[in-house]
């Protein structure tokens with residue numbers, strides 16, 4: 295519902311008059327002295343269509359000017375940035391966040407229902423202490439593994455760059471160095487990421503970026519535990535210089551008793567050894583790709599066994615060897631063995647595909663089937679698979695042709711790969 299400054303004043307007490315925008319770190323930029331302009335009731339919110347206070351600012355050198363796009367009520371209801379609509383806590387598209395926290399909120403999209411909903415939400419916001427999100431987001435569960443895996447840990451200022459110069463793309467930009475837009479090749483216009491709709495992003499539906507992220511989460515590698523059950527040590531890499539042994543202990547003690555923590559400051563890594571394998575497996579599962587400390591995502595791998603470490607001694611190269619010899623994350627593990635009691639069908643199932651019941655198999659081509667000889671037949675035995683076929687023995691004229699060997703048809707098979715018995719189309723008795 296459109297509401298302008300001049301008309302429709304009955305509801306004006308609900309119009310937003312904010313002192314400061316609700317923004318994510320990326321949109322705010324890296325300049326701590328950022329200057330903003332403020333325009334009261336400058337535009338209508340792109341979601342609820344009520345006038346709201348617009349802020350404009352430049353988020354850093356050679357960045358484009360940004361402004362708030364949705365009102366603060368809409369931003370608080372979804373706990374998102376007023377400009378980029380990404381979740382304020384994890385920096386993720388709302389569709390990803392809602393999927394990860396199983397948030398189901400059926401926000402009304404028709405005008406009257408939307409107004410009613412917004413009023414209710416405003417009342418809820420007024421009654422809350424401001425530390426918790428309202429609506430379905432506030433009632434959601436604690437952060438899930440998915441969120442921790444995908445969460446952005448540092449601001450992504452590249453997102454604030456100017457848009458691509460459309461004149462330059464056509465080869466017509468005369469502004470040269472002065473041009474405030476980017477002189478870069480545009481991304482593929484068919485790229486779904488180039489086509490985003492602010493309403494879809496807010497309501498968390500059909501968001502191409504969210505689809506991409508969710509797909510990425512589904513294909514993320516898993517950390518395989520080593521076969522050697524005596525290994526209870528985890529390698530923690532990418533510590534930087536601010537994370538101490540105490541920080542690591544504070545995180546890892548929840549998984550079980552820790553035998554030792556060795557921090558190798560020079561390599562910015564640490565080895566955390568647990569007393570039991572169970573605790574180390576739990577710690578690996580809960581920390582791999584998810585452990586974020588001091589704004590850094592730490593790299594978790596399995597360590598080597600004690601025997602291997604003792605063999606190498608305390609040489610200088612110990613650390614490097616440990617890192618190189620670990621199992622590479624992402625490689626598939628050993629394939630499971632085929633079932634041994636599956637009989638003929640089981641041994642042919644090379645790719646571990648789901649087994650089809652025999653009736654589903656296509657019937658063998660009738661002219662390729664070699665029938666078993668009838669009882670009492672004393673002719674030449676059928677050739678062994680793989681052996682070159684001999685011409686049929688000469689028969690005296692008038693000799694009744696054999697009904698079983700079918701020489702002309704058997705000779706149609708030239709190669710072992712065409713032999714129906716070798717292809718497995720015919721059950722070998």
Ligand SMILES: [Zn+2]
Nearest residue numbers: 339342365368
């Ligand atoms: Zn709004």
Ligand SMILES: [Zn+2]
Nearest residue numbers: 318321375378
């Ligand atoms: Zn933002």
Ligand SMILES: [Zn+2]
Nearest residue numbers: 459462467473
């Ligand atoms: Zn240009």
